[in-house]
Amino acid sequence: MENIQHLIQENEKGKRIDAVLAGLEYNWSRTQVQQWIKEGNVTVNGAKTKPNYKSVPGDEVQIEIPDPEPLDVEAEEMNLDVYYEDADVIVVNKPKGMVVHPAPGHLSGTLVNGLMAHCKDLSGINGVMRPGIVHRIDKDTSGLLMVAKNDAAHEKLVQQLVDKTVTRKYTAVVHGVLDNTAGTIHAPIGRDKKDRQSMTVVDGGKQAITHFNVIEKFKDFTLVECILETGRTHQIRVHMKYIGHPLAGDPKYGPRKTPDLNGQALHAGVLGFVHPTTEEYIEFTAPAPASFDEFVEKLRNDVDNPVKKD
Numbered sequence: 001m002e003n004i005q006h007l008i009q010e011n012e013k014g015k016r017i018d019a020v021l022a023g024l025e026y027n028w029s030r031t032q033v034q035q036w037i038k039e040g041n042v043t044v045n046g047a048k049t050k051p052n053y054k055s056v057p058g059d060e061v062q063i064e065i066p067d068p069e070p071l072d073v074e075a076e077e078m079n080l081d082v083y084y085e086d087a088d089v090i091v092v093n094k095p096k097g098m099v100v101h102p103a104p105g106h107l108s109g110t111l112v113n114g115l116m117a118h119c120k121d122l123s124g125i126n127g128v129m130r131p132g133i134v135h136r137i138d139k140d141t142s143g144l145l146m147v148a149k150n151d152a153a154h155e156k157l158v159q160q161l162v163d164k165t166v167t168r169k170y171t172a173v174v175h176g177v178l179d180n181t182a183g184t185i186h187a188p189i190g191r192d193k194k195d196r197q198s199m200t201v202v203d204g205g206k207q208a209i210t211h212f213n214v215i216e217k218f219k220d221f222t223l224v225e226c227i228l229e230t231g232r233t234h235q236i237r238v239h240m241k242y243i244g245h246p247l248a249g250d251p252k253y254g255p256r257k258t259p260d261l262n263g264q265a266l267h268a269g270v271l272g273f274v275h276p277t278t279e280e281y282i283e284f285t286a287p288a289p290a291s292f293d294e295f296v297e298k299l300r301n302d303v304d305n306p307v308k309k310d
Helices: 017-022 030-038 111-118 151-162 235-242 290-300
Strands: 002-007 042-044 060-065 082-085 089-094 142-148 167-175 182-186 189-192 195-201 209-217 221-228 266-274 281-285
Touching (some): 017 060, 030 042, 030 060, 082 281, 142 151, 151 266, 167 290, 182 235, 209 235, 221 235, 221 290
Antiparallel strands (some): 082 089, 089 142, 167 221, 182 209, 189 195
């Protein structure tokens, strides 16, 4: 049983306790938090609580995370693109189109399935469906992920995410030509009330900060680097749409007429963090997939947007 403590801060005043805990960057889902509360594994000031309890600054919250159940997700042999591995952590380059972890009704073909076949020692903090997973990227986003091989490493890596000290740089192609060469988008993100499967910029949402730098401008598109300071669900996709420059190929947040790229043009190319044991900073860079580079080359050569939908 893992114990985690959290002291309610002023900016969390009045928020539901389940929402507060789901926003702590441990990658807990709100459903998971509510289940722990129902089972009595969450206490506030030493007493059991309810999911709708309104947080008060100074509240001492303790979360007891049950030991993981026997994993019923099967290991699958995959040709994983491993950039680094030792006894504590794995850095892997996830291909576009691969889901990071299993979910009910989708228990195979994920990165976790491949990791389970690659190594037997993954942290159990995130439960049976997401062993070792410290952070995620979307199915159709390619790029680097760090995976914890034990609970001690997992906690230290997550703490770096909380402290905003992890380097996460993405390359993206967005619609339109940006006026500025660099900027910062500071806009809170929450669930879209009109579409529960989507996120949006909303008052009262979780703090979200994205920095961007223009790499190259084309006729109707711009190649940009996006640097995450926070890591909200769909953050870059939502933020770029918010400033009027949605990602090319994005089926959820892009315009109706967008390049047919089998998903958004987004690659997590740079990942850096302090090693949980050696305490040395390490950084990795993975090139964008060939399909991404080919699309950029077509834009660079102004080939009349050959992949653009009618």
